[in-house]
Amino acid sequence: MAQSDETKKKVVVRVCIGTGGLAAGGKEVIEAFKKAISDFCVDIELDFTCHYQKVGCRGFCARDVLVDVVDGDTSVTYQGIKPDIAKRIVQEHLINGQPVKEWLIDDSYYSFHSKQMKVLLKDCGTIDPEDIQAYSKVGGYTGIRKILSTMTPEDVIAEIKASGIRGRGGAGFPTGVKWEACRKAQGDVKYIVCNADEGDPGAFMDRSIIEGNPHSVIEGMMIAAYAIGAGLGYVYIRAEYPAAVERLKLAIAQAHETGHLGKGLFGSDFSFDLRIKLGAGAFVCGEETALIASIEGERGMPRAKPPFPVHRGLWGRPTVINNVETLSNIPYIIRNGASWYSSIGTDKSKGTKVFALTGKIRNTGLIEVPMGIRLGEIIYDIGGGIIGDKKFKAVQLGGPSGGCIPDHLLDTPVTYEDIVRTGAIVGSGGMVVLDETDCMVNIAKFFLEFTQAESCGKCVPCRIGTKRLLEILDRITRGLGKEGDIELLEALCSDIKVASLCGLGQTAPNPVLSTLKYFRHEYEAHIKDKKCPAKACKDLLIYSILEDICKGCGVCKRACPAGAISGDKKKPHKINADLCIRCGACFDVCKFNSVNRE
Amino acid sequence: MIKLMIDGKTLSVPDGTTVLDAARRFHINIPTLCHHPKLTPFGGCRLCLVEIKGIPRPVTSCTTPAAEGMEVTTTSPNLESLRKTVLELILSDHPNDCMICERAGDCTLQELAYFYGIRKNRFSGERRTYSKRDGNPFIERDMEKCILCGRCVKVCDEVEGVAAIDFAYRGFKSKICPPYEKDLNCEFCGQCVAVCPTGALTGKAWKQRGRQKDVREVDTTCAYCGCGCSLTLHVQGNEVIRVTSREDTLNEGWLCVKGRFGYNFINSPERLKKPLIRKDGKLEEASWETALDYVAGRLKDVRDKYGPNAIAGLSSARCTNEENYLFQKFIRGVIGTNNVDHCARY
Ligand SMILES: Cc1cc2nc3c(=O)[nH]c(=O)nc-3n(C[C@H](O)[C@H](O)[C@H](O)COP(=O)(O)O)c2cc1C
Ligand code: SF4
Numbered sequence: 001m002a003q004s005d006e007t008k009k010k011v012v013v014r015v016c017i018g019t020g021g022l023a024a025g026g027k028e029v030i031e032a033f034k035k036a037i038s039d040f041c042v043d044i045e046l047d048f049t050c051h052y053q054k055v056g057c058r059g060f061c062a063r064d065v066l067v068d069v070v071d072g073d074t075s076v077t078y079q080g081i082k083p084d085i086a087k088r089i090v091q092e093h094l095i096n097g098q099p100v101k102e103w104l105i106d107d108s109y110y111s112f113h114s115k116q117m118k119v120l121l122k123d124c125g126t127i128d129p130e131d132i133q134a135y136s137k138v139g140g141y142t143g144i145r146k147i148l149s150t151m152t153p154e155d156v157i158a159e160i161k162a163s164g165i166r167g168r169g170g171a172g173f174p175t176g177v178k179w180e181a182c183r184k185a186q187g188d189v190k191y192i193v194c195n196a197d198e199g200d201p202g203a204f205m206d207r208s209i210i211e212g213n214p215h216s217v218i219e220g221m222m223i224a225a226y227a228i229g230a231g232l233g234y235v236y237i238r239a240e241y242p243a244a245v246e247r248l249k250l251a252i253a254q255a256h257e258t259g260h261l262g263k264g265l266f267g268s269d270f271s272f273d274l275r276i277k278l279g280a281g282a283f284v285c286g287e288e289t290a291l292i293a294s295i296e297g298e299r300g301m302p303r304a305k306p307p308f309p310v311h312r313g314l315w316g317r318p319t320v321i322n323n324v325e326t327l328s329n330i331p332y333i334i335r336n337g338a339s340w341y342s343s344i345g346t347d348k349s350k351g352t353k354v355f356a357l358t359g360k361i362r363n364t365g366l367i368e369v370p371m372g373i374r375l376g377e378i379i380y381d382i383g384g385g386i387i388g389d390k391k392f393k394a395v396q397l398g399g400p401s402g403g404c405i406p407d408h409l410l411d412t413p414v415t416y417e418d419i420v421r422t423g424a425i426v427g428s429g430g431m432v433v434l435d436e437t438d439c440m441v442n443i444a445k446f447f448l449e450f451t452q453a454e455s456c457g458k459c460v461p462c463r464i465g466t467k468r469l470l471e472i473l474d475r476i477t478r479g480l481g482k483e484g485d486i487e488l489l490e491a492l493c494s495d496i497k498v499a500s501l502c503g504l505g506q507t508a509p510n511p512v513l514s515t516l517k518y519f520r521h522e523y524e525a526h527i528k529d530k531k532c533p534a535k536a537c538k539d540l541l542i543y544s545i546l547e548d549i550c551k552g553c554g555v556c557k558r559a560c561p562a563g564a565i566s567g568d569k570k571k572p573h574k575i576n577a578d579l580c581i582r583c584g585a586c587f588d589v590c591k592f593n594s595v596n597r598e
Numbered sequence: 599m600i601k602l603m604i605d606g607k608t609l610s611v612p613d614g615t616t617v618l619d620a621a622r623r624f625h626i627n628i629p630t631l632c633h634h635p636k637l638t639p640f641g642g643c644r645l646c647l648v649e650i651k652g653i654p655r656p657v658t659s660c661t662t663p664a665a666e667g668m669e670v671t672t673t674s675p676n677l678e679s680l681r682k683t684v685l686e687l688i689l690s691d692h693p694n695d696c697m698i699c700e701r702a703g704d705c706t707l708q709e710l711a712y713f714y715g716i717r718k719n720r721f722s723g724e725r726r727t728y729s730k731r732d733g734n735p736f737i738e739r740d741m742e743k744c745i746l747c748g749r750c751v752k753v754c755d756e757v758e759g760v761a762a763i764d765f766a767y768r769g770f771k772s773k774i775c776p777p778y779e780k781d782l783n784c785e786f787c788g789q790c791v792a793v794c795p796t797g798a799l800t801g802k803a804w805k806q807r808g809r810q811k812d813v814r815e816v817d818t819t820c821a822y823c824g825c826g827c828s829l830t831l832h833v834q835g836n837e838v839i840r841v842t843s844r845e846d847t848l849n850e851g852w853l854c855v856k857g858r859f860g861y862n863f864i865n866s867p868e869r870l871k872k873p874l875i876r877k878d879g880k881l882e883e884a885s886w887e888t889a890l891d892y893v894a895g896r897l898k899d900v901r902d903k904y905g906p907n908a909i910a911g912l913s914s915a916r917c918t919n920e921e922n923y924l925f926q927k928f929i930r931g932v933i934g935t936n937n938v939d940h941c942a943r944y
């Protein structure tokens with residue numbers, strides 16, 4: 001090689017190795033790139049060096065493994081890359097300058113990004129999360145340096161209050177107010193705890209942030225620690241997130257080595273250290289008092305508040321517990337100023353929010369949107385609408401604590417107040433899109449199954465009440481619903497909400513109440529007519545063969561696993577309802593659409 | 599002192615009193631199942647919910663400290679309907695076989711169901727069923743009757759310091775059990791039995807020995823050791839069928855395994871009731887007078903022949919302080935030696 005590294009043109013190859021990327025083979029793709037680059041570097045003289053970087057989640061998980069080739073100002077993105085394609089990209093694109101057309105990302109990738117606003121996810125997906133320098137290069141750790149040299153803890157709290165940021169863990173409590181309460185609480189020892197338990201089914205916002213930009217969380221915790229007067233922080237993270245845990249461990253180790261954690265940081269007398277505590281995957285351990293108990297080595301069971309953790313938290317000391325996304329926002333607020341942050345969003349809901357967009361939608365993945373964006377924009381512009389030619393039915397927000405929002409409310413802006421008004425909650429960021437084939441009773445049942453199994457068992461309304469709710473929902477979906485069931489559901493839901501101790505029980509009925517509010521007719525159809533309008537409840541389906549269409553080909557007869565279909569060749573066939581197990585095999589195989597399902 | 603208003607009455611209570619304790623001090627009844635005055639508040643049964651002016655939702659009075667100027671309502675149609683729902687839910691997951699339950703008539707759940715007149719239950723469904731029987735010799739654990747109030751867990755941890763049991767599993771499957779669901783292997787003090795508000799925990803020896811109404815309660819002092827714990831013997835005819843201890847005694851109702859469960863010796867045919875004197879290698883019954891004269895005579899003989907230091911006295915932790923005092927006085931003053939000791943020193 002003739003030229004020195006510095007003078008060479010720099011081409012960067014970025015490979016997505018968030019959990020989605022890893023699952024799709026990101027590690028192998030990196031190896032393939034390494035090999036291809038070194039192979040070619042040996043026999044062909046390249047006039048640039050290649051850096052392959054390991055980047056965190058960029059949100060478009062459906063198309064993993066995603067690879068960017070950044071050459072100066074131009075960036076080309078590939079989708080669905082497997083190790084064997086790496087060699088072609090190196091040869092055709094890097095060496096010959098011709099992007100490999102068949103693997104280029106399509107238009108939906110760009111529309112997916114058009115209405116998003118990336119603050120947290122901007123760096124998450126471009127910088128190497130396993131290198132502290134990468135974070136520093138994009139402005140990382142300037143926030144903590146700035147406050148240590150120019151701001152008092154009270155200034156920091158004022159700044160956070162002025163930004164208007166509210167907690168992203170679900171409840172939307174103003175972060176500055178929480179910090180201030182802890183700052184003012186009596187006590188020489190205080191703690192900052194990062195809640196990375198992320199137990200909502202289908203949610204992966206926090207995991208992606210830790211995997212993609214762990215140092216932003218660490219810096220956020222440092223700033224919080226300085227503001228409240230803490231010297232030690234804990235990250236409570238679920239053990240089911242092994243990649244995130246590894247990233248975090250590495251980040252903490254690097255921060256130690258480079259003087260970003262420890263005693264007397266950045267020439268000040270501020271000291272801060274971090275510990276990781278692994279959670280065993282109980283949803284309720286995300287509730288702050290249960291989380292504290294779990295760190296202390298007790299069973300994760302919530303206790304009554306007051307006293308609030310800001311007054312008596314971990315080991316009885318004043319403690320601030322903040323969500324991953326909340327903390328990850330903090331360095332950006334300090335760096336760019338409160339007025340920058342509060343310029344994003346609406347009057348009472350500031351900043352951006354990360355959602356995990358899933359369900360019956362074209363573009364699934366992780367998105368970041370400004371608060372105040374309308375639900376419809378997320379679903380149709382970012383999400384690309386419903387898969388296939390199905391009709392949109394509802395969007396579920398807030399997971400097991402949230403609710404379903406129907407078609408006619410898609411104009412609702414995503415703000416804490418507006419979403420609550422619909423009966424759902426913004427929640428921690430789960431957003432599941434449902435289409436006309438989703439039965440709303442069944443959806444409610446799905447979430448109740450989750451909350452029932454995850455109740456800590458402490459209080460009666462939650463432990464037994466959710467079980468009874470679930471049983472009623474179950475019998476409705478099996479066609480055994482009774483007159484009065486809806487009223488009983490409503491009465492029980494209302495009592496569980498009022499009488500439960502913690503947020504889990506208090507919100508567990510929400511999926512039932514919100515589906516009852518907008519889709520009561522579906523409940524009634526199940527109970528009164530023994531019909532599932534979405535044709536999703538197996539027990540309520542009746543299969544029959546339309547005699548005038550049936551050609552008597554016998555395909556259904558062979559497909560039926562229960563031997564319920566009889567008929568002579570070329571004569572209309574019949575289904576014996578007593579034998580039919582309602583599996584739908586005949587419906588799927590009939591080429592003439594002569595199997596009727598209702 | 600804090601001044602607050604409960605159900606329209608103005609009351610004064612010391613700082614740190616909970617709303618529940620404040621109400622109970624003034625005989626305002628709030629139903630509870632998980633609360634126990636000697637244990638830290640749990641807040642699980644949700645029966646003690648009260649309304650407090652200015653707080654949007656009902657709160658558990660057992661966990662809420664009384665505050666100056668607080669206005670508390672302990673009963674309202676809304677609160678009573680919540681309490682009824684809670685009781686119905688508990689009973690929907692309960693064997694409801696009070697007819698054959700050891701604790702019938704002495705069970706808080708049964709009493710509350712009675713006061714709330716719960717005959718019909720809006721809720722029904724799966725009930726927890728456990729086939730496993732705990733093989734320990736003392737404590738019957740019928741966990742189908744357990745309402746998960748957590749009192750047994752707390753007493754074992756907070757009072758006994760043993761922590762032999764805890765909550766396990768989640769959701770409807772939650773249960774109280776020893777580690778790995780093995781048989782109970784602990785001190786068997788039975789403190790858990792004493793605090794259990796239902797028939798979930800009982801003494802194995804209590805089984806089908808009789809109802810409380812037929813029992814005569816006799817207060818006495820435990821003879822097992824010098825602590826002098828108060829016992830209440832539950833006597834039927836001339837037989838002790840159960841032992842408990844009252845909370846307003848010096849041992850505050852807490853007992854050990856011997857005091858609580860070790861009463862079978864009372865009617866044992868092998869029990870020694872008279873002194874025995876060995877004659878020609880055989881033990882023979884004697885009167886107390888004869889036996890004491892015999893012992894005194896031998897002590898005298900030995901002392902006269904070999905001197906007082908040939909004798910040593912060893913007393914017992916099962917004796918009271920007074921008895922031990924008298925014993926050493928006897929050995930020192932009457933026999934004339936300092937050779938006196940006590941089993942608890944070994
Ligand atoms: C059942 C339950 C589960 C929760 N799980 C989480 C979680 O996984 N992550 C989280 O950040 N907050 C969770 N929360 C909310 C926390 O209790 C707490 O409010 C939050 O971590 C505070 O952080 P924030 O102010 O930054 O939102 C949960 C709450 C409840 C009631
Ligand atoms: S509401 Fe449910 S999860 Fe929360 S403390 Fe009660 S039983 Fe446990």
Ligand code: SF4
Nearest residue numbers: 744745747748750794
């Ligand atoms: S065994 Fe008794 S004391 Fe223990 S939790 Fe169950 S009901 Fe409560």
